[in-house]
Amino acid sequence: MATILVVDDELGIRALLSEILSDEGHNVELAENAAQARAFRETRRPDLVLLDIWMPDVDGITLLKEWSASAQLTMPVIMMSGHGTIDTAVEATKFGAMAFLEKPITLQKLLRAVEQGLARQAPRPAQPAPVLHQHAAHPVRDFGIDPATTGVPLATAPLMLGPQPEQVFVLDRPLREARDAFEKAYFEFHLAKENGSMTRVAEKTGLERTHLYRKLKQLGVDLTRNKRSGGN
Numbered sequence: 001m002a003t004i005l006v007v008d009d010e011l012g013i014r015a016l017l018s019e020i021l022s023d024e025g026h027n028v029e030l031a032e033n034a035a036q037a038r039a040f041r042e043t044r045r046p047d048l049v050l051l052d053i054w055m056p057d058v059d060g061i062t063l064l065k066e067w068s069a070s071a072q073l074t075m076p077v078i079m080m081s082g083h084g085t086i087d088t089a090v091e092a093t094k095f096g097a098m099a100f101l102e103k104p105i106t107l108q109k110l111l112r113a114v115e116q117g118l119a120r121q122a123p124r125p126a127q128p129a130p131v132l133h134q135h136a137a138h139p140v141r142d143f144g145i146d147p148a149t150t151g152v153p154l155a156t157a158p159l160m161l162g163p164q165p166e167q168v169f170v171l172d173r174p175l176r177e178a179r180d181a182f183e184k185a186y187f188e189f190h191l192a193k194e195n196g197s198m199t200r201v202a203e204k205t206g207l208e209r210t211h212l213y214r215k216l217k218q219l220g221v222d223l224t225r226n227k228r229s230g231g232n
Contacts, residue, residue: 001026001027002027002047002048003026003027003028003029003044003046003047003048004021004027004028004050004114005029005030005032005040005046005048005061006018006021006029006030006031006049006050007031007032007033007036007037007049007050007051007055007063008026008032008055008080009032009033009055009056010052013052013103014030014032017050017105018030020107020110020111023112024111024114028046028115029046033055033056033057034036034055034057034063035057037051037063038063041067041072045074045075046075047074047075047076047118048075048076048077048078048117048118049077050078050080050101050114051063051077051078051080051097052079053080053081053083053088053108054079054081054082054083060079060080060081061079061088061092061095062093063099064077064079064095065095066093068096071162073096076098076117076118076120077096077097078097078098078100078101078113078114078117079092079097079099079100080101080102080103080105081100081101081102081103088100098117098118099113099116101113106206108206120203179220183219184211184219184220184221185204187201187215187216187221188221190204191221191223196223198212198213
């Protein structure tokens with residue numbers, strides 16, 4: 001059983017997450033703002049934090065920075081937001097967040113993120129991930145709840161903490177092109193990881209197979225390159 005701190009100013013979100021995680025056997029602690037979260041962290045170290053970004057007093061990114069600067073970021077943190085962007089995800093991972101979940105959060109994505117978060121070591125606050133450069137091309141670490149994602153909208157992001165190959169995404173171009181480039185790299189990653197098995201890729205990415213096929217065709221993904229002999 002893990003101790004999970006849920007930080008969100010919305011009572012409904014706190015209650016829902018508490019109910020789900022308690023049913024999974026976890027001990028859930030609740031904070032409705034940054035002040036309560038700070039007070040909890042001063043006395044205890046949770047095994048995982050679910051942290052909302054947009055809060056009325058101090059936003060989640062600022063709190064994350066505070067924990068990082070004070071060497072209190074010794075637990076995995078999953079950021080939550082209903083208004084996520086690539087920039088927000090990049091900033092969150094720069095300061096030590098390991099995941100980004102877009103609201104409304106589905107049960108499957110929440111449980112998968114929590115499971116992967118608890119299985120990973122916490123980020124080292126003294127060594128934030130190198131995610132931004134001063135040029136148009138921005139190396140962005142492989143994201144994902146398998147290992148996925150900062151698509152637009154940001155769908156499900158546990159961010160890989162171990163050494164991962166980096167992709168370079170040129171952000172100085174139209175949003176549609178940048179999003180398609182990221183999504184193509186994301187699906188190609190999963191196809192290679194699953195040896196071309198469409199069934200397993202559909203399960204990993206949370207897409208129905210017909211939708212997945214249409215998406216891959218639309219993005220121009222080569223389905224034969226990673227296809228297993230006799231695979232699904």
